[in-house]
Amino acid sequence: MMTSESRTARAAYHHGNLTEVLLAAAIALIEEKGVEALSVREVAKRSGVSPGAPFRHFSSKTALLTAVAEEAMGRLTAAVRAEMSRTGDADPIEALRAIGRGYLAWALSNPTHFQIISSRSLIDFHDSPRLVEENEAIRVIMVDLIARAQREGRLRPGIVPGDLVFSSRAFIYGVARMWIDGHFEEWRVERPVAEVMESALDLFIKMIDAQS
Amino acid sequence: MMTSESRTARAAYHHGNLTEVLLAAAIALIEEKGVEALSVREVAKRSGVSPGAPFRHFSSKTALLTAVAEEAMGRLTAAVRAEMSRTGDADPIEALRAIGRGYLAWALSNPTHFQIISSRSLIDFHDSPRLVEENEAIRVIMVDLIARAQREGRLRPGIVPGDLVFSSRAFIYGVARMWIDGHFEEWRVERPVAEVMESALDLFIKMIDAQS
DNA sequence: GATGAATGTAATCAGTGATTACACAAAGGA
DNA sequence: TCCTTTGTGTAATCACTGATTACATTCATC
Structure with missing residues (x-):
């Protein structure tokens, strides 16, 4: 089980805690277009990352x-x-x-x-x-x-x-x-x-x- | 506006009223796998018809x-x-x-x-x-x-x-x-x-x- | 500095809703 | 009987989706 601190630290590898950026992007996207319109690819794009990247975190x-x-x-x-x-x-x-x-x-x-x-x-x-x-x-x-x-x-x-x-x-x-x-x-x-x-x-x- | 009778009659062209067959297939599929799992292609396949056919009726x-x-x-x-x-x-x-x-x-x-x-x-x-x-x-x-x-x-x-x-x-x-x-x-x-x-x-x- | 785990990429898969150009069947008028 | 029109279905294709894979990169640690 990862603690919140260690995860934040490790997430700063390449991107700088992608996990939280992805979450924020997902929330923003949902608020803009609704849940139905949410796609992982779009979340990835908004986070400036490749389409497969989110699947490392979720x-x-x-x-x-x-x-x-x-x-x-x-x-x-x-x-x-x-x-x-x-x-x-x-x-x-x-x-x-x-x-x-x-x-x-x-x-x-x-x-x-x-x-x-x-x-x-x-x-x-x-x-x-x-x-x-x-x-x-x-x-x-x-x-x-x-x-x-x-x-x-x-x-x-x-x-x-x-x-x-x-x-x-x-x-x-x-x-x-x-x-x-x-x-x-x-x-x-x-x-x-x-x-x-x-x-x-x-x-x-x-x-x-x-x-x- | 088509009446119910004329539509039924005309629908018997190739398939024999596809509209109702599609509806029945959709209902059956939904009851089996839920709404989320419903796809038009699957409905078409079950009705023995090409993937684009349903779009003539819906x-x-x-x-x-x-x-x-x-x-x-x-x-x-x-x-x-x-x-x-x-x-x-x-x-x-x-x-x-x-x-x-x-x-x-x-x-x-x-x-x-x-x-x-x-x-x-x-x-x-x-x-x-x-x-x-x-x-x-x-x-x-x-x-x-x-x-x-x-x-x-x-x-x-x-x-x-x-x-x-x-x-x-x-x-x-x-x-x-x-x-x-x-x-x-x-x-x-x-x-x-x-x-x-x-x-x-x-x-x-x-x-x-x-x-x- | 080498090792190994964590992380991101590129390519790809199967599946989706939808659109298009095309083929075909039937109805109705000439 | 031809021949046009309308209604139907097909095949091919588009752009998109979630997900997986093999590969490359980067960092922490020994």
């Missing part, structure tokens, strides 16, 4: 995209945590709302990256400990918050905590994906996107909160 | 996939309507549950087709009147049912009908896509998929129903 196009996904997943969880710490976790329901807010805001600003980390055919999700762990971390936080809400009598009667974890995720994922997949138009959403997302989140929170 | 690969999507969308709305007529619409809340049930059951049994009709990069959704109309039909039914539920006092207080239409769709779409995208595993869903979907749907319905 065993396949999927591996390259997985690395992009790791980067993106880091940014997503950071955004969620930032929104949480802004809100605080005194109130578990408000903390849950903050997670949703952070998640949706990030998806809204980073549609292509969201698409990549959500996909399981573009990337090798389960082969990346980092992806699995960061995803799991958020899930655990949600489980804890919902359990606490339950103990404090903040959940509407009849709601099974385990079901709510899954359903909350499904709801927020559905809103995000409807945006990513371009379904807002068909569902007659003429208001600003951010506003619609906020209303949807408010409605969901209202529906689970015993005190509303 | 102007591009996207056009071919759009035709597949039209077929699939027809099946989805049929499944939803079937589930609705099984339940009846005496109770608007139960009718909404039936829509969700039909939608999820179909997505569960037809993951790849669901993926295609949900995508806006694989197909030309907005160029297909049929896709747009069938999607709109379901939306209108939901709008009506929710309006009726509102009038009959079946909606929990504080729920804005317009927001609920969107949120219901987002929720059901989220559940379906979590399945399609392979997120069930990560969210620790060890129970049978169909059971989880049912629980999620029940929870959502319970949350909107004033009488529960």
